Amino acid sequence: MDTTHSQPPHPTTAALSTLPADASTEGLSAWADIDLEAIRDNVAALGRRAGDAEVMAVVKGDAYGHGLLPVARAALAGGASYLAIAQLGEALAARAGGLTAPVLTWLFPPGADLATAIRSDITLTAAAPWALAEIAAAAREVGTTATIHIKADTGLGRGGSWGEDLSGMFRDAARLEADGVIDVEGIFSHFARADEPGDPSIRAQQEVFEAALAEAERAGLRPRLRHLANSAATLTNPSATYDMIRPGVSVYGLSPVPDVGGPTHFGLREAMRVTARLINVKDCPPGQGISYGHRYTTTEQTRLGLVPLGYADGIPRHASSVGPAQVGGRRYTVAGRVCMDQFVLDLGADSPAAVGDPVTLIGQEAKGEPTAQDWAAAIDTINYEIVTRLGSRVPRRYLGGL
Numbered sequence: 108m109d110t111t112h113s114q115p116p117h118p119t120t121a122a123l124s125t126l127p128a129d130a131s132t133e134g135l136s137a138w139a140d141i142d143l144e145a146i147r148d149n150v151a152a153l154g155r156r157a158g159d160a161e162v163m164a165v166v167k168g169d170a171y172g173h174g175l176l177p178v179a180r181a182a183l184a185g186g187a188s189y190l191a192i193a194q195l196g197e198a199l200a201a202r203a204g205g206l207t208a209p210v211l212t213w214l215f216p217p218g219a220d221l222a223t224a225i226r227s228d229i230t231l232t233a234a235a236p237w238a239l240a241e242i243a244a245a246a247r248e249v250g251t252t253a254t255i256h257i258k259a260d261t262g263l264g265r266g267g268s269w270g271e272d273l274s275g276m277f278r279d280a281a282r283l284e285a286d287g288v289i290d291v292e293g294i295f296s297h298f299a300r301a302d303e304p305g306d307p308s309i310r311a312q313q314e315v316f317e318a319a320l321a322e323a324e325r326a327g328l329r330p331r332l333r334h335l336a337n338s339a340a341t342l343t344n345p346s347a348t349y350d351m352i353r354p355g356v357s358v359y360g361l362s363p364v365p366d367v368g369g370p371t372h373f374g375l376r377e378a379m380r381v382t383a384r385l386i387n388v389k390d391c392p393p394g395q396g397i398s399y400g401h402r403y404t405t406t407e408q409t410r411l412g413l414v415p416l417g418y419a420d421g422i423p424r425h426a427s428s429v430g431p432a433q434v435g436g437r438r439y440t441v442a443g444r445v446c447m448d449q450f451v452l453d454l455g456a457d458s459p460a461a462v463g464d465p466v467t468l469i470g471q472e473a474k475g476e477p478t479a480q481d482w483a484a485a486i487d488t489i490n491y492e493i494v495t496r497l498g499s500r501v502p503r504r505y506l507g508g509l
């Protein structure tokens with residue numbers, strides 16, 4: 108296999124600008140504080156739920172927007188023994204950034220540079236027969252044994268293999284393992300509806316998973332790491348723990364099942380705080396349309412505050428007139444349309460707010476502040492999307508000294 112031609116360069120980790128922990132926020136439009144102790148403590152708390160099982164912390168999507176390398180360090184400090192990074196390019200960038208812990212990756216296209224991945228000690232997922240074949244070819248080319256996890260589709264209907272494809276992979280993998288080409292360290296699968304505790308598909312997927320494990324064993328495979336549980340399963344379904352849990356969103360202190368309970372309920376703490384600064388405060392008469400399209404109109408004499416963040420920063424335009432914010436201990440809702448770089452708050456006539464005052468956009472449930480979950484509920488999405496889409500223009504400041 109020729110992997111040398113026309114390979115794109117590996118992307119570096121997303122260009123998040125970072126601030127030293129002791130940096131002043133003076134002069135910044137907005138910033139995100141990432142509490143690395145919260146990450147560490149959340150991983151430790153999840154690990155306690157998993158008993159003797161290992162923890163693979165999922166740090167895909169630049170650690171759900173929190174920043175991959177610092178989060179990875181904090182997760183390892185909390186007891187994670189493995190990290191999961193969905194896309195191979197991001198995993199390679201993490202290695203280039205100095206991350207040495209075990210890393211599993213599960214998304215790469217045919218023709219990807221698997222030889223470099225193997226040389227970089229990245230555990231590759233065989234999610235389809237073609238992927239197993241390409242991994243084996245790359246391992247032979249490099250002249251080492253590739254560590255792999257096989258991914259079964261037990262009913263999610265997304266990645267992984269099922270049926271004869273999966274059976275064939277088990278047989279081929281056993282042969283390749285006997286030849287020293289690969290080491291099948293793990294077998295895993297992913298739930299469709301773990302965030303709906305009690306849904307019959309959960310039990311059904313576990314039964315299919317256990318049947319697949321039994322079949323793999325009959326084929327001669329002895330994977331050390333059998334894993335299925337995402338955050339929702341980790342928090343609501345201990346029977347899905349197996350050898351390793353694979354939590355993502357809960358590592359960041361967000362609940363995957365907000366209807367069951369928020370972070371406090373599960374002993375977790377939100378790691379991301381997003382603060383902006385008012386850059387304009389002015390008196391405004393009643394009857395004034397606000398922002399593009401005048402979708403909001405003031406009803407009385409009031410004061411307007413301008414927040415210098417917009418959809419280019421990941422503030423959803425769908426949050427127009429519904430997104431939450433807090434200024435000086437008072438709760439507000441976005442007034443009118445979110446623009447590319449800014450939006451407006453109607454602060455009220457008696458507001459003491461002044462230019463430069465901090466605006467909390469994402470804070471902590473336990474403190475009664477707006478949360479990523481509040482933003483998600485306001486626009487009918489999930490908290491995952493709110494934190495992951497926070498843009499690279501918002502510098503991250505890592506607190507906690509990890």
Ligand SMILES: *Cc1c(COP(=O)(O)O)cnc(C)c1O
Pocket residue numbers: 165167193296297336337338339353354355356357363
């Ligand atoms: C994203 C992902 C996870 C983590 O899911 P959370 O709901 O964030 O805990 C685990 N496994 C796979 C395969 C994933 O894609």
